[in-house]
Amino acid sequence: MSRNNHVVPEASSGLDKMKFEVAREVGVDLKDGYNGDILSRDAGRIGGNMVKKMIEAYERSLANNK
Known part of the structure; x- marks a missing residue:
């Protein structure tokens, strides 16, 4: 389990997909699961x-909201 706390917990699955x-x-x-290897x-490249x-x-x- 990740030790990172998400500011928006609902985004967790989207962030995993992006990762x-x-x-x-x-x-x-x-x-x-485990990727410590x-x-x-x-x-760092992924992040x-x-x-x-x-x-x-x-x-x-931002550009679309002009």
Whole structure:
């Protein structure tokens, strides 16, 4: 179980889906459950790309609300 607390708990499943999608895009083999065997570099690539996608989505929403 994750130790991270989500600000919006309802977003948890969407964030998990995004995590697996990004992992596939960067070539990291994530599996359900324990993933402590992946390199920290790979975990960072997944997290960094997730943040990048979230920022892009937010910027798009700002541009659409002009």
